[in-house]
C-alpha cells in the first residue's frame with residue numbers, strides 16, 4: 001500500500017548485447033512481479049504474461065493519476081496520462097509498442113496522488129472531518145458527571161467504529177461550543193481518554209483517535225442485530241434480478257463496453273467551464289429550478305436533436321434526467337401499469353429489462369434479426385402489448401440498425417394497437433460506414449414515440465445527464481411523475497454542457513472521436529478476422545462504440561469472461577442479454593483501446609479461447 005504522494009521507482013537495466021525482445025520480456029516480468037508486490041500485494045501470476053506483448057495490470061491500480069515510462073536508449077519518456085484526473089483509470093502499459101521499438105530495458109515511476117485502498121481512503125476522509133463534532137449524547141439531568149458522559153460517548157463511538165483510528169477529534173473549545181457545555185468537562189474527558197489510550201495527542205497538530213486502540217472492534221462497525229420480527233420486502237424489489245458484482249461491469253481494460261477514449265476528452269476546456277460555473281453560478285438557478293431542467297440547456301439539446309437526429313421537437317418537450325434508467329423509470333410510471341405486457345428486444349439491454357420488471361410489467365422478448373426487432377414475431381407472440389422498448393439506431397447488443405421498412409411497420413403496429421414506442425438512442429453519434437439514420441421519433445406521425453438520449457457515451461457515464469423527448473400532450477404527466485421522483489435535475493453539469501454544446505466543443509469532440517473510433521473499430525474487425533475467424537462471428541460493426549461476436553456452440557461466454565478478467569481483458573458476455581435461449585458470445589467495446597494495441601488484445605482473447613475445454 002502506498003501512502004499518499006509516495007513515488008515508487010523500479011528500474012532494470014540489461015547487459016549490453018542481450019536480445020532486446022527476450023530482455024524486454026524478462027524486464028517486464030520482473031517489473032510486474034515487483035510492482036504488484038510492492039504496491040498492491042494482489043495476485044497476478046507473471047507466468048501468464050510469458051508470451052504476450054502487453055502487460056495488463058491489476059484493476060486495483062485505478063487510483064493512479066500519472067504514469068511515466070522511460071526508455072533509456074532513446075532517452076524519451078511517455079507520460080500517460082498527463083495529469084488528467086479522468087484518465088486515472090488507465091491500467092494498460094505496453095512497453096514494447098512504445099515508439100515502435102522493443103526496449104532493452106524500461107523504468108517506470110508511478111505517482112500515487114491518492115490512496116488506493118478503501119481503508120486508507122476512509123482514514124483520509126476521517127482526518128478531514130476534524131471540524132465535525134461526533135454525536136455525544138449529553139443529559140443534564142443525569143447524575144453521571146458531564147465529563148464522564150463525554151468519555152462514554154467517545155468510547156462508544158470508537159468501539160462502534162464511528163470514529164476511526166487516526167481520525168482527528170475536534171478541539172476541546174469547538175466541542176464545548178457544539179455541546180453547549182463549559183470547556184472544563186471536555187478537557188477532563190480528553191485527559192481521561194488520553195490516559196486510557198483511546199486518544200493520542202500530536203504536538204502542534206491536535207488530538208486524534210489512537211491508532212492502536214484498547215478493545216476495538218475489528219474492521220470497525222459491528223453488524224446490527226435484528227429483533228427477529230418480520231422483515232418483509234416489497235414484491236416489486238424481489239422482481240429485480242440479483243445485483244452481482246461481475247468483473248466485466250466494473251473492470252477497465254480492452255473490450256470494456258461503456259469505456260470511451262477518456263484520454264482524448266478535452267478536459268482543459270471542460271474544467272474551465274466547470275470552474276466558471278462553480279465560481280459564478282446563476283443565483284436564481286442554483287436554488288430549486290424547473291423539474292424539466294434549465295431552459296438554456298433544453299434549447300441547446302433541442303437544436304442538437306433537430307439537426308443531428310431529425311427529432312421533431314421543441315424545447316418544452318425536453319426533460320433533463322439523471323441517466324437513461326431514470327428516463328425509463330419515469331416513462332414506465334407514466335405509461336404502464338403492473339401486469340402490462342411490453343415487448344423488448346431479444347437479446348436486449350438488461351438494465352431496461354430490470355426497470356420494466358421493477359415496474360411490474362410483463363416482459364415479452366421479441367427476437368431481433370438483421371433488420372432489428374421482428375415485428376411479425378412480436379405480433380405472433382402478443383399483438384396487444386402496451387409498449388415496446390427499442391434501440392433502433394444501434395441495437396444493443398447486436399449492433400443492427402433497424403431497417404426503414406421495419407421502422408414503418410413498428411410505428412403502424414403501435415398506432416393500430418394504441419401502444420407506446422420507447423426509443424433508446426444511446427450512441428447514435430458514432431456511425432462509420434453509412435450516413436446518419438434519422439430517429440424513429442422523427443418519422444412518427446402519431447406522437448407515439450418517447451425518445452431517450454444520453455450524454456454517457458459522448459461525454460462520460462458519470463456525468464449522469466440524459467433527456468427525454470416527450471409527446472406534447474404527455475408533458476404535464478411526465479412532469480408530475482418527475483417531480484415526485486427527484487424534484488429537478490442537478491444544476492452544474494447542465495450549465496457546463498450547455499456551454500460545451502454552444503461553443504462548438506461538443507460537435508468538435510464528436511467529430512474527432514468518430515474518426516478515432518472508426519480507426520479502432522477497423523483495427524478490431526481486422527484483428528478478429530485475422531486471428532479468430534474460425535471462432536468468432538462479427539455482428540453490427542457499423543456504428544457506436546461496440547460490436548458483438550458470437551461463439552460456436554460448446555463455449556460458455558460468462559466462464560470465459562471471468563477467466564479473461566484475470567488477464568485484464570474486460571469481456572462482456574452476450575448470453576445474459578437473452579431472456580430465453582441464449583447465444584454465447586461477447587459484446588466488445590473498442591473505443592478505449594488504441595488501434596495499435598488491438599491486435600495484442602485480440603491475440604490474448606484468442607489464446608483464452610484456445611484454452612477452453614471445447615477446443616481440446
Ligand SMILES: Cc1ncc(COP(=O)(O)O)c(C=O)c1O
Pocket residue numbers: 258322323324325349391396424426454455456457461465466
Ligand atoms: C442500450 C443502452 N442504453 C442506454 C445507455 C446509457 O445509459 P445511462 O444514460 O444510464 O448511462 C447505455 C450505456 O451506455 C446502453 O448500452
